[in-house]
Amino acid sequence: MLPDHQTLRIPGPTPIPPSVQKAMAQGMIGHRSSDFKQLLQEISPRLKPIFGTTHEVLLLTNSGTAGLEAAVVNSLQPHDEVLVLVTGAFGERFVKICETYQAHVHRLDVQLGRSVQPEQVSEFLKQYPKVKAVFVTYCETSTAVLNPVAEIATAIHDVSDALVIVDGVSCVGAVPMQMDEWGIDIVVTGSQKAFMLPTGLSFIAISEKAQKIIDQNKQPRFYLDLRKYRDSIKEFSTPFTPAVSLIQGLQQTLNLFEEEGLEQVFKRHVLMRDMTRAACRALNLPLLTSDEDASPTVTAIRPIDFQADELRGILKKEFGITIAGGQQQLQGKIFRLGHMGYCAPSDVLQYISAVEIALKRLKVEIELGQGLKAAQEVYYHAI
Template sequence: MLFKDKFRLHTPGPTPIPPSVQHAMNRPMIGHRSSTCSAIIQESSKRLQPIFGTKQDVLIITGSGTSALESAVSNTVQAGDEVSVVVTGAFGDRFAKLTERFGCHVHRLDIPWGERCTPEELKSHLRQHPDVKAIFMTYCETSTGVLNPIEELARVAREETDALTIVDGVSCIGAVPMEMDAWGIDIAVTGSQKALMLPAGLAFVAVSERAWQVIENNATPRFYLDLSAYRKSLGKQTTPYTPAVSLLFGLEEVLNLIEAQGMDNVIARHRLMMEMTRAGIRALGLPLVATDEAASPTVTSVYGTNDVHVEDLRQTLSAMNVTVAGGQQHLKGQIFRIGHMGYCEPGDILAVIATLEVALKTLNVPVSLGRGVQAAEEVWARV
C-alpha cells in the first residue's frame, strides 16, 4: 500500500516546493504596504537580476506566467503593428494568439513541433518581413521539451531589424543560462511555478531601456498589467496593486537556496538531470521527441509506441504515485512529458525511471528491469 500524501510530481509545472520554502510561506501575514514587505520586494527584485542576466529592474506581478506574456504584448505593440512570432509548439502558439487578440498583423514562423528554430530560419523569415515592431520567441517550448537557441536568435533579430526581442522564459529561467543584457533581449518573462520552486501566482518581467522607450509611447490600453506602473511602484519599494505576500516570503527563501547552490551549479544540475532522463528513456527503447541538440534541461518529452499507450502509462504511473504530463493539442495522447526542474535532483530521476520500468512491466511492455536505471546511473557516475 502506497502513502497517498507521498508522491513524485514530475510535470513541467507546477513543480515540487522545497520544505524550507513551504515553511517560509507559513509565516504570519504582514501588511503589504509595510516596511518589511517593501524590503522583500526591493531586495527580491535585485536578487532576481543575476538569474535574468540583467542590470534592469525585475518587476514582480501577482499573476500566472501568462499574465507576464500578456504584459509583454499589451505594453509594446498596438493594433495594426506587424509582429513576428516564432512558433515551435503550444506556447509559441499562445504568444501568436495573444498578439492576434491585440489586433496585430502577425507573421508566424511555424517550426515543426519537436524541432528548434535555427538562426537561418529566423533570418530568412525576417528578411521577408522587415517592418515588424516586435519578435516574440519561446526559450523552452514546454509542449515538446525543445530549448530554442535564444542567444543566436536574439543576435539575428538585432542584426536584421530594429524590432524588440521578447522572450517567454516561463519554463526555463532559473535553470538555464540567461544573459538578457549581453544577448540583446528587450523583455524576458518567467513564472514562479517552474524552475523557481514556488506555487503558481507570481510572474517576473525584466525590461531593457530600449523597450521602456517603446512602452512609454505605446497607447494600447492596459491597467493591471501596465508595466510602467510596476516600475514606478518599485521605485517606491512596493507594487501598484496588492501582491501575494505569502509567495513573496517563499521567493525570499527560493533566492536563498539558489544563491547557496550557485547559479552555475543550478544550471549544471539541470543539464545532468536532462542527460540522465534521456539516457534512461533511450535504454528502455522509447522514442524521444527532441534531438539531443534541441533538448531542454527542464522537461523531456517521449513518444508512445504501439506497445506503449501514453494515457494508460500515465494512469499506471499515477497509481504508483508518480505524476507526469501528457501531450497538448495534436500531441495529446501521443506523448508524455517528464519535468525535471526546480526542487529536483539526480536521485529523483532514478526513482522516476525505476517507476517507469515497473509501470511498463505492469502494462506487459517487454522491458528489462534495471536497464533504464543503469543507463541513468552511468551518466550520473561520470560527473
C-alpha cells in the same frame, strides 16, 4: 501506495521545497508596511543575476500567461506587424495573445520536436521589414525543446530593429539567461516552475530600448501597465496588492539558488536531462527531440508500442507519481517527464525505476534495471 503520498514530475507546477513552504507560512505582513518594503528591497537586486540584467525585474501578482499578455499589451499597438516563432502549444499561445490585441501576426512554424534555427528567422524577417517585435518561447514545454534564444536574438538584430520578446516561463532559473548580453528586450517567467513556488507571480525584465517603446505606447491598459510596476519598484513597492506570502517564499528560493550557486543549478538540470535521456535510449523509448534541441527542464517521449496515457495512469495509481501528457496535436501521443526546480538526480532514479515497472505492466519487452543503469552511469561519470 500511501493515500497522501504524491510526487509531481510535470513541467510545472513543480514541487515546493520545505524551507520555501515554511517561509510562506510566516505571519502576514501589510503590503504597504515598512516590513514589506524592506522585503522587496532585499529581494530586488538578487533577481537580476537570474535574468542576466542590470535592469529591475518587475513582480506581478498573476500567472505566467498574464505576464506574457503584459509583454504584448505594453509593447504593441493595434495593427503592428509581429513575428511569432511557433514550436508548439506555447508559441501558439503567443499568437493568440497578439491576435487578441489586433496585431498583424506573421508565423514561423517549426516541426514539432525541433528548435527554431537562427537563419530561418533572419531570412523570414527580410521578407517583412515592418515587424515591430519577434516573440520566441525559450523552452517550448509542450515538445521539450529549448530554443537557442541567444543566437536567435543575434539573427534578429542583424536584419531588424524589432524587439526580442522571450517567454522564459518554463526554464528561467534552470538554464542560463543573459538578457543584456544577448540583446533580449523583454523576458517573462512565472513562479511555479524553476522558482519552486506556487502559481501566482510573474517576473518581467525589460531593456532600456523596450522601456522607451512602452512609455510611448498609447495602448490602453490598467492592471498590466508595466509603467506602474517600474515606478513602484523604484520605491520598493507594488502598484496593486501583491501576493505577500509568495514573495516571502521567493526570498527563500533566492537563498537556495545562492547557496547552490546558479552555475551549479544549471549543471544539475543538464545532468538530470542527460540521465533521463540515457535511460530512455536504454529502454528503447523514442525521444521527441534531438540532443541538440533538448531542454534541461523536461523530456518528451513518443512511444510506438504502448499508449502514453496508460503508462501515466500506472505511475499515478501505483506510485503516486504524476507525469505530463501531450498537448494539442500531441495529446495522447507523448508523455513528458519534468525535471525542474526542486528536483535532484535521486528523483530521476526514482521515476526511471517506476517507469520501468510501468513498462513491464504494459508488456513492453524490457529488462528491469536497464534504464536505471544507464542513468546511473551518466550520474557516476558526471560527479
